Amino acid sequence: MSIPFSRMTSGSTTSNFSRRIWFTRSHRRRASCDSTGTGRTGRSNAAQNPARAIRPVRTFRSMDPPRCLEFRADTAQTSRSSSSPSSWTHRTRPLRGHQMNPTGPLAPDGGPGTLSGMPILARRLADLGTENAFKVNDDIQVCLDRGMDVIRFNIGAPDFRSAPHLNAVAVAELEAGNSGYCDAAGLPSFREAIARHVSATRGIDAGADQVVVTPGAKPPIGYTFQTYVDRGDEVVYPSPGFPIYESWATFVGARPVPLHLSEEKGFAFTADDLGALLTERTRLIILCSPSNPTGGVLSAEDLAGIAAVIRERCHPDVRIYSDEIYEHILFDGLEHQSIAWHAGMAERTVIASGHSKGFAMTGWRLGWAVLPTPEEADVFKNLNINIMSCVPPFLQEGGRAAYEDPETAGVVADMVGAFERRRDFIVPALNAIEGLSCRLPKGAFYVFPNVSGMCERLGVFEAHDAMPPKSRARTTPSGMLQMFLLYRYGVATMDRASFCRIGSEGQHFLRVSIANSMEDIERGVARIERAADDPDGFREFLATECLWD
Structure with missing residues (x-):
């Protein structure tokens, strides 16, 4: 017996989004x-x-x-x-x-x-969870206060700065007085530029009325959960993955369903991997390609299979959140692929991206989402109104220039070329260290080495097992190695548990950001190599720091 269920019926901005969703079984519960x-x-x-x-x-x-x-x-x-x-x-x-x-x-x-x-x-x-890449700054500050030189492999921010021609546009707009409130969904001209960009690069017909501009690419994650996910709904998301996916899933009372990415598959996944996790309670599927933290990339063939299983197994109202913030940062001649291009997917997919990564504009806080329908975009707009009103218009004009000024393409190509050269250095350098193994990422600006061997050499596993239960529950072996590298060798990294923790036991990785100068990357690798051969230093670190008591 089918069950009618009405969603999003309250509020003037969501009245057009009222609809009845029919499920084929009666045991969808909340x-x-x-x-x-x-x-x-x-x-x-x-x-x-x-x-x-x-x-x-x-x-x-x-x-x-x-x-x-x-x-x-x-x-x-x-x-x-x-x-x-x-x-x-x-x-x-x-x-x-x-x-x-x-x-x-x-x-x-x-x-x-x-x-x-x-x-x-x-x-x-x-x-509510957090993003540990920011929280580890407290530990970094302790080391800086001790007079240490810290190499920051922890934050995922380009070491480049926004292009001068984009800065000039924003400055001119600000000096011209364009500093007031504007449309909560974003400037029409900026939304039109985003729609043209998405239509051209994803092969779909995106309209400006489907676009909502946000302060960075994080708000669309929370907006998506608030718009589509009820308590008890299941959310499938990649793990290791951006930690805010899991944070929002637990915060709204959804059932988190991590899709574990294996090192052997290059941190990608297959349609069968996804299909095994889908149920009648699945409400949201999150994709991220290129991936943070692994640098894994889903190919067109991967996405075709994923689209097929979604069409076959999911109700049309199940939404896909496609996090494409690293769309511009691909290596080895690869081109960006989006799930939205595949048949039946554009009308199910929230495409999210922004300017922080590909245009090195992290501090500008410019992000956007393209919604399946204008009515759904109205919901995101209303969330903007309730939370932050609007993104400053002079920043949006600079963001529009990033898409419309032909000079931008050369700037982005130079930056991506630098990331690729750094990748080509650090991966073999890490693989040369006894106890480390590192896959070659295909995009983003991270490497994700397996540190199991290094943990074994240093006695990390034994030390973790010997901890009192409460202390042991507060960290992981890779987390202990992360802090050892920071407090004794001045290398800030991120551990595996920082990238979606549920079900991550027994996985021992560190994320290393290559958004650093080649000089710092070389110095950082040399320090990691010394640390890998310092079991006495690790024991001294545990005895004196007491970080998990």
């Missing part, structure tokens, strides 16, 4: 909780369990995983209106770092971390 956390009985969670009303509030440090929700199917009901919050269980992982225990006027009578007996921070924040 746990129903209103915004106050009250279940069908009308009693709050705190009333049902007074112990939860007052609790310490914690802050997250770089190794903290989010708490995530698991759906317990055996207790689920057969309709949304009758489903119970009891069908959800919280799996809480240990938190690294200090508890935040305010005193004085913040907690006059409720004890530490509370205000009048209530938690200061909303409970849902426990389900």
